[in-house]
Amino acid sequence: MSTESTDGSAGRGADRAASIRDVARLADVSHQTVSRVLNNHPSIRDTTRDRVLAAMEQLQYRPNRAARALVTSRSRTIGILTSTRAHYGPSTSIQSVEAAAREADYTVVTANAPHPDEATIVDAFDHLIDQAVEGIVIIAPQVRVFSAIERMNLRVPYVTLQSTHELGANAVHVDQMAGARAATRHLIELGHRSIYHLAGPQDWIEAEARMRGFLAEMSDNDVPTTAPILGDWTADFGYRAGTELLRFRDFTAVFSSNDQMALGLLHAIRDAGLDCPRDISVVGFDDIPEASHFWPPLTTVSQDFAEIGRRCVELLLGRIAGEAPQGPPITPALIVRNSTSHPAF
Amino acid sequence: MSTESTDGSAGRGADRAASIRDVARLADVSHQTVSRVLNNHPSIRDTTRDRVLAAMEQLQYRPNRAARALVTSRSRTIGILTSTRAHYGPSTSIQSVEAAAREADYTVVTANAPHPDEATIVDAFDHLIDQAVEGIVIIAPQVRVFSAIERMNLRVPYVTLQSTHELGANAVHVDQMAGARAATRHLIELGHRSIYHLAGPQDWIEAEARMRGFLAEMSDNDVPTTAPILGDWTADFGYRAGTELLRFRDFTAVFSSNDQMALGLLHAIRDAGLDCPRDISVVGFDDIPEASHFWPPLTTVSQDFAEIGRRCVELLLGRIAGEAPQGPPITPALIVRNSTSHPAF
DNA sequence: CCGGTCAATGTGACCGTTCACATCGAAGAC
């Protein structure tokens, strides 16, 4: 490539890509006819269509999305607002959001809000709005996000995961509470009566729902509850919390709000010279692909992150089109492995 | 379609967002002056600029990217081609690509090629090209990608990670070989002489480089090499391979090409009634955040995925601008934890 | 045979921005 920097007056117009009019000229029709072929309008004679398609092929024509967006004022783009991408769950969901969107001929742009403060979130939203996204899928700590939404009175449709609050039409309903209840019930049925809950950050809707599921199940079974410990999803936190907790050993089981924290916990249990599940039972949440290879293989609650992503797109595109398709809730399932057993005593 | 359009009551343009001309009218200047303010052109009188900015503020003006892209034929968008997003390394890099891109006022769109066959990859490229991306960051199995690139003679700049082949200006150089050598040397220095290598899929450039590093270091130290085992990055594979390998027990150490496979390996070692590191030493690669909580905490090679992402963007934007900024190579570092020790005998 | 409907196509304006070029003073240069 030549590096003629700013001058460039010579080549400029020459190598612009073929436009609808170039195709029209070659196919000997009007540009509007080409446009009709593009949008497969019904009343185009087959022979004409073929001629146009041939011309497109020959010129390697590609429709210009910017031009289309300009005139229709529809970008065919949806945004994803996310905070951490490095975690298995969000990543998987994002991936399937993207696949589903592409399927529907939408493009996805993502905006990351690395810090969960409101300014950062507003920034991320702003970035998406600048792209003229038609809708936004939110995969992030939602409490903060909502205050940001209010502050900037967002005008595009968005979807989130269902909270315990009424988000109604905006939310894909994942029954986190049911999953958390199943995990908790499993421990109770094994005979545990002193169960701690390692919760996630409370501004994540999932974390809150799981915590509520835990508390509800405990109380339904008349098991005395202990105050949940609020964590940050990381294995490091699970390790530290576990180390701290084990100084007292006043419990026989822990339900962790995700698998990473459970991993840290397992580490802490070993470091304390104890055995899981003999001394302490542990249940995780998410069923990341590594969970079955933890030591011991982790009993956890499986979530279909890919399905969540698909459903988000389905709902969002529906709302963009003015409908409100509400599918059935997605229910996580308990997967029993080896990190849980009857309490020792 | 229901054609329930607006009855001709009021303006139909009422809904469209404010344009440059609306701002111009309000600020009592020409649209071109507004454009100049937008692109901070030097010769604008301060008072004029202020007037325009005030008008923008009042109308909540946002530049229309589509219009700008149309006329400049520059989309200010870069694409990411990726295969798996669910893994820690790629996710982290993608996240930092996005952050760096946003910093430079670029937008990122991602295209996923879930299956590594050429058709899928061509599809993904196609999707990106449709967005008129100005450049592409490739985070995917590269061998297949390259054949796809050839087939569709890609006209936009792209960057990848450095392979052992000469990619020259297209690649950010991550010295995977050095990392792999460090890991291997560590095992050799501990006294191991029978070392297996669990490699990644060979169409991933990283996998190949790590394998070559392993082989080179082994041969430099006159340690007899065994044929590497080609895996798929998953813990499941590590487990299965480990189980298989341990039927013979003709080795004392394994260098795994990533941490997930190492995790599966640890699982297999325990299942065989053996102890890591007493019986078998294991070294991983990547240093995912969970690695320090594995049992035993994993000796591994740390990679700065975020830095990789940043460098990809730096290089790509440079190339888009016609430069070729080549930074120093990124060198991974060995992190010694508890999964390695002297061989028992 | 004539008006009407409809399938197939064409015409010109418009979306919101930038670009090339024009204009118009004011400030030096001589």
Added chain:
DNA sequence: GTCTTCGATGTGAACGGTCACATTGACCGG
């Protein structure tokens, strides 16, 4: 005092699509 330069601004035409509307035959009913 006139010419030139240049800073500050304006004018109209792109860019590549879609939209609303016009046009043309062919077919059909009465």
